[in-house]
Amino acid sequence: MAVVENGMKITHASTLNNVSVLTDLAHTEREATVALIVHLAEFDSRGLYAGLGFQSTWAYCMEVLRLSEDATCNRIEAARMVRKYPIVLDMLETGTLSPTTARLLAKRLTDENHEALLAEASGKSKRQVEELLARHFPESDVRASVRRVSGSGAGPVAAQEPPAPAPALAESQSRMDSGSPSRASSSPTASAPALSAAPRPVVRSLAPERYEIRFTASAETCEKLRLAQDLLGHAVPSGDLAQVFDRALDVLVQELVKRKFAVTERPRPNRGQSDDSRNIPADVKRTVFVKDRGSCAFVSPSGRRCGSRRFLEFHHVEPYGAGGKPTAHNIQLRCGVHNRYEAELFYGPGKRCEGGDQVREAEAVYRCAVEFTRPGTGERSRAYESTA
Ligand SMILES: [Zn+2]
Structure with missing residues (x-):
């Protein structure tokens, strides 16, 4: 019944005027995912894949269910956690834990720590859970290395299913060329077939204030x-x-x-600009950029700040067309989407005052701007993280 109803909603998506439909659909999707995880837990523990001609649940998910590699790994790991720690099921149902964050936590959960760790991870994003784990289980710095890689693609390591039960294979593979620090706890999945090595993150938290960075260079x-x-x-x-x-x-x-x-050793204040000019002086741009932490300062009626650092533009809070001045008080950063959105609210759909002031490569510039503001302190990284 629900499927038919949702099918109809999708058919008539062009008439979407109540965004709560999206909330309902997301809820339905989460319910379906949790149901899949519960059934996979049963399928996996009973080894039902064998009779169907597969070596593992992993292979079955990829070949028959057509799940992506990431979705497969996340769901299987979550399924094994659900069997071991039933509270995980409640968290998946309420959305306070996602299959992605569940998989991150899986390596570290023990009978002793699982309640505290899960409570701490509740409602957190993937990145926040990575930070949390780095705080609780700091790893040694990796050994700096430059090594030759084969092939020209040189992307993340390709997916390969482990041939046989191999405890924590993904873990040992990911540590292979990085100094191999010892692990604090054993993997809870040790008795089950290991999941494949996922594509490696480019920047990974090791411990508070310490990161492993990995990339391929020419x-x-x-x-x-x-x-x-x-x-x-x-x-x-x-x-x-x-x-x-x-x-x-x-x-x-x-x-x-x-x-x-146009940063100079001695920034000059704005000179000789007529009051009705639309041009935003460089000193105002610098001030606004730092004030808005190099990110879109749009705040929705419900209080959500956008915070995007891509394709930033300088935005007149009181529109230029209504006499708004290019002062630090009246200028804020907006991403392209929100600058357009607010311009359309004022000027009407499809219309916009000429001359967008785009801020290019905001991310790199922002790091620098903050560093210039608080030279020689550790504030740089913390301020940067806070807007991520
Ligand atoms: Zn925005």
């Missing part, structure tokens, strides 16, 4: 890196990659902020 970049190490021979005798990159990024962001906002 031979040319590698050559530049060696050159920089040589040139820094006195300042960084060890040639430590983290220090070399930090210095390189300092130079880059200083250069970017100069270029994007």
